[in-house]
Amino acid sequence: MNITKNIHEWLFSLMPETTASIVEMVLIAVVYLAIFAVAGLYLVLLERRVAAWFQLRLGPNRVGYQGLLQTMADALKLVSKELTGTLKADKFLYNLAPYFVIVTALMAMSLFPFTKELHAFDINIGIFFLIAISSIGVIGILLGGWSSNNKFALIGAMRSGVQTISYELSVGLSLLTMVLMTGSLQLSQIVEVQEKGGWLIVQGHIPALIAFCIYMIAGTAETNRAPFDLVEAESELGAGFHTEYSGMKFAYFFLAEFINMFIIASIATTVFFGAYLSPFGITESIPLLGVFWFLGKTLLLIFLMMWFRWTFPRLRIDQLLVLEWKYLLPLNLMNLLLMALMVLLGLTIQF
Amino acid sequence: MDTTPIINNFKSEEYQINMGPQHPATHGVLRLLLTIDGEIIKKVEPDLGYIHRSIEKMCERDSYQQIVHLTDRMDYLSSHINNEAVCLTVENALELEIPERVKVIRTIIAELTRIASHTLWWGVMGMDVGALTTYFYGFRDREMINDIFEETCGARLTMNYNIPGGLMFDIHPNFVKRTKEFIAHFKTKLPEYDLLLSNNIIFRKRMEGIGILTKEDAISFGASGPVGRASGYSCDVRKHHSYSAYDKVKFNEVLKTEGDTYSRYQVRVLEMWESLSIIEQLIDNIPEGDFFAKTNAVIKLPEGEFYQKVETARGELGVYIVSTGTKNPYRMKFRSPGFSNLSLLNHIAVGGKIGDLVATMATLDLVIPDIDR
Numbered sequence: 001m002n003i004t005k006n007i008h009e010w011l012f013s014l015m016p017e018t019t020a021s022i023v024e025m026v027l028i029a030v031v032y033l034a035i036f037a038v039a040g041l042y043l044v045l046l047e048r049r050v051a052a053w054f055q056l057r058l059g060p061n062r063v064g065y066q067g068l069l070q071t072m073a074d075a076l077k078l079v080s081k082e083l084t085g086t087l088k089a090d091k092f093l094y095n096l097a098p099y100f101v102i103v104t105a106l107m108a109m110s111l112f113p114f115t116k117e118l119h120a121f122d123i124n125i126g127i128f129f130l131i132a133i134s135s136i137g138v139i140g141i142l143l144g145g146w147s148s149n150n151k152f153a154l155i156g157a158m159r160s161g162v163q164t165i166s167y168e169l170s171v172g173l174s175l176l177t178m179v180l181m182t183g184s185l186q187l188s189q190i191v192e193v194q195e196k197g198g199w200l201i202v203q204g205h206i207p208a209l210i211a212f213c214i215y216m217i218a219g220t221a222e223t224n225r226a227p228f229d230l231v232e233a234e235s236e237l238g239a240g241f242h243t244e245y246s247g248m249k250f251a252y253f254f255l256a257e258f259i260n261m262f263i264i265a266s267i268a269t270t271v272f273f274g275a276y277l278s279p280f281g282i283t284e285s286i287p288l289l290g291v292f293w294f295l296g297k298t299l300l301l302i303f304l305m306m307w308f309r310w311t312f313p314r315l316r317i318d319q320l321l322v323l324e325w326k327y328l329l330p331l332n333l334m335n336l337l338l339m340a341l342m343v344l345l346g347l348t349i350q351f
Numbered sequence: 352m353d354t355t356p357i358i359n360n361f362k363s364e365e366y367q368i369n370m371g372p373q374h375p376a377t378h379g380v381l382r383l384l385l386t387i388d389g390e391i392i393k394k395v396e397p398d399l400g401y402i403h404r405s406i407e408k409m410c411e412r413d414s415y416q417q418i419v420h421l422t423d424r425m426d427y428l429s430s431h432i433n434n435e436a437v438c439l440t441v442e443n444a445l446e447l448e449i450p451e452r453v454k455v456i457r458t459i460i461a462e463l464t465r466i467a468s469h470t471l472w473w474g475v476m477g478m479d480v481g482a483l484t485t486y487f488y489g490f491r492d493r494e495m496i497n498d499i500f501e502e503t504c505g506a507r508l509t510m511n512y513n514i515p516g517g518l519m520f521d522i523h524p525n526f527v528k529r530t531k532e533f534i535a536h537f538k539t540k541l542p543e544y545d546l547l548l549s550n551n552i553i554f555r556k557r558m559e560g561i562g563i564l565t566k567e568d569a570i571s572f573g574a575s576g577p578v579g580r581a582s583g584y585s586c587d588v589r590k591h592h593s594y595s596a597y598d599k600v601k602f603n604e605v606l607k608t609e610g611d612t613y614s615r616y617q618v619r620v621l622e623m624w625e626s627l628s629i630i631e632q633l634i635d636n637i638p639e640g641d642f643f644a645k646t647n648a649v650i651k652l653p654e655g656e657f658y659q660k661v662e663t664a665r666g667e668l669g670v671y672i673v674s675t676g677t678k679n680p681y682r683m684k685f686r687s688p689g690f691s692n693l694s695l696l697n698h699i700a701v702g703g704k705i706g707d708l709v710a711t712m713a714t715l716d717l718v719i720p721d722i723d724r
Contacts, residue, residue: 051483054484055483055484055486055487055488056487056488056491057487151366151368152368155390155705226481226483227481227553229481230706233481233706234375235375235376235478235479235480235481235709236376236705236706236709237705238374238375310483310484311482311484311547312481312482312551312553313477313480313481313482313548313551313553313554313557314480314481314482314553314557314706315553315556315557316556316557316704316706316707317390317704317706318390318704319553319556319557
């Protein structure tokens with residue numbers, strides 16, 4: 001990481017320490033923002049191509065090589081569009097809502113360890129912070145749906161509230177199950193444990209696998225994607241909570257959905273699949289390849305979520321709640337107990 | 352001290368939303384005025400007329416050959432069967448002797464139309480419950496039928512292949528070959544439908560036990576087609592009042608007794624198998640002969656009233672003509688399946704969730720121009 005080190009030294013030689021660190025923080029933030037805006041756009045393209053693959057069609061392949069510029073063009077179109085809104089909307093909240101969603105999505109991105117060095121923000125309550133941040137995003141959806149002054153949007157927003165409150169529990173508990181093995185909420189610590197003893201999903205075998213399944217189900221529900229896309233449910237509510245949004249404000253919601261998907265997959269990669277660690281340590285000598293492994297695993301999990309979306313029908317709202325409160329939550333609690341016993345008795349697999 | 356439970360102090364209020372006329376689930380310009388309490392449906396009021404084109408009135412102006420072309424635009428997904436209904440009424444009134452060849456070809460194409468309509472319905476059904484991939488699977492198979500139609504008569508959707516007295520042209524030389532190809536193709540694809548949707552656990556949970564229509568209600572609301580048959584009401588016009596070549600073929604009337612959304616779904620999927628078997632029985636034995644019976648250039652029906660019903664993909668379509676002996680009908684009335692099927696929506700959707708309403712409405716298979724005319 002010579003480049004970053006050089007920039008760091010150059011900045012600190014140029015100005016006083018406080019100013020330099022602030023400038024450095026802003027620089028990092030801007031880089032992250034740019035990367036994830038682009039990542040969001042390309043996830044949209046990936047989704048469209050994957051959907052096309054499932055649906056016997058080609059998907060966007062005309063703008064640029066294999067459609068690589070398609071979503072860029074779409075984003076440009078959305079930026080240049082007129083922002084329309086309802087007359088009787090609560091203007092302040094209506095305008096605030098998209099930022100809530102996008103900012104929280106981007107904040108969560110800063111935590112992930114892409115390699116050992118490429119890790120912007122490593123706090124000791126990492127997992128807790130991620131869960132907290134991702135649940136703030138739903139406030140944006142609630143605000144947007146409520147302030148639009150549209151009944152369809154309101155129904156969508158209320159569904160979203162119910163859904164997120166319920167599935168938050170499963171996400172939290174399934175991650176907690178894994179934290180039992182690491183003994184730390186800090187992401188770098190979690191990876192360190194996996195570096196020594198193998199990926200957590202192997203270490204924890206049965207309970208870890210159950211936790212992973214629950215996490216993927218709950219994570220899909222957290223991001224409001226099919227089969228849990230009741231918030232938007234186009235055949236029921238038109239467009240759900242973002243019915244009244246247009247142009248770039250709509251695009252914020254849209255991009256946030258994809259970045260959230262990336263976050264959910266990244267958390268799973270970090271906690272279950274050893275983040276930037278390569279399988280059997282084949283490329284540990286080249287640290288930069290960690291980025292490749294991290295993104296590769298994340299994209300595989302994202303593909304899994306896309307697979308869900310293009311195969312399953314949507315659940316009904318009461319079935320959604322029954323699934324969480326009657327099945328996933330009790331299973332999760334038992335799983336937590338099982339994992340605790342396993343850790344206590346030393347039944348985990350260690351390499 | 353007030354001892355009433357706090358819960359009683361809260362009132363849940365009903366509110367109304369407009370589903371449509373522009374809404375993805377109404378498949379056209381149908382407006383449903385929903386009274387809902389949270390997610391629970393309290394009342395469904397269909398509001399019709401957004402695509403009313405007064406087809407019945409226009410029929411009074413046109414000659415009988417022209418009327419056939421208007422009926423395409425009613426239930427556009429079973430356009431051939433609509434045409435056939437008018438032609439049969441006119442032919443019966445004139446007491447024309449129709450060549451066997453015409454009857455067989457009409458039956459084959461009517462069954463192809465039924466499959467095309469059901470595949471489209473299947474795709475859209477999946478889309479309504481949130482599985483978007485089904486749409487493309489349905490359209491893949493429908494495309495082959497449309498290609499056959501295009502080759503036969505030049506049109507893919509609104510076919511106008513029938514004229515009073517027979518068919519407009521003879522079938523294309525490739526017709527038999529391509530139809531057989533389609534049957535072979537579709538027999539491998541229909542099980543895929545079950546794999547993708549019918550046996551999906553989420554789909555089953557969504558569909559089973561909602562929108563229940565009893566047999567008595569089905570009869571009193573005038574339900575017909577798959578909607579009636581899913582409630583155990585044997586109402587297949589092809590069986591009970593056979594027309595064209597349906598008396599020459601063996602097929603089962605698909606009956607289910609549950610009357611819920613899933614049984615309506617199953618009836619349609621099984622009907623596709625029956626249609627395939629009907630086509631298979633006829634495709635090798637198309638009799639030689641003329642493809643039309645000679646009629647006068649200007650058709651004048653004898654004075655009186657004439658009625659003929661046929662089984663479209665959606666149910667029983669009745670054509671009622673009052674003639675005063677001129678070249679135009681004095682009054683023309685269509686009994687469309689969609690209208691009666693829509694009328695029972697309020698009866699079966701109340702008490703369900705919004706998601707249930709969408710699923711129920713999808714299995715009624717509404718085509719709005721058929722309801723409004």
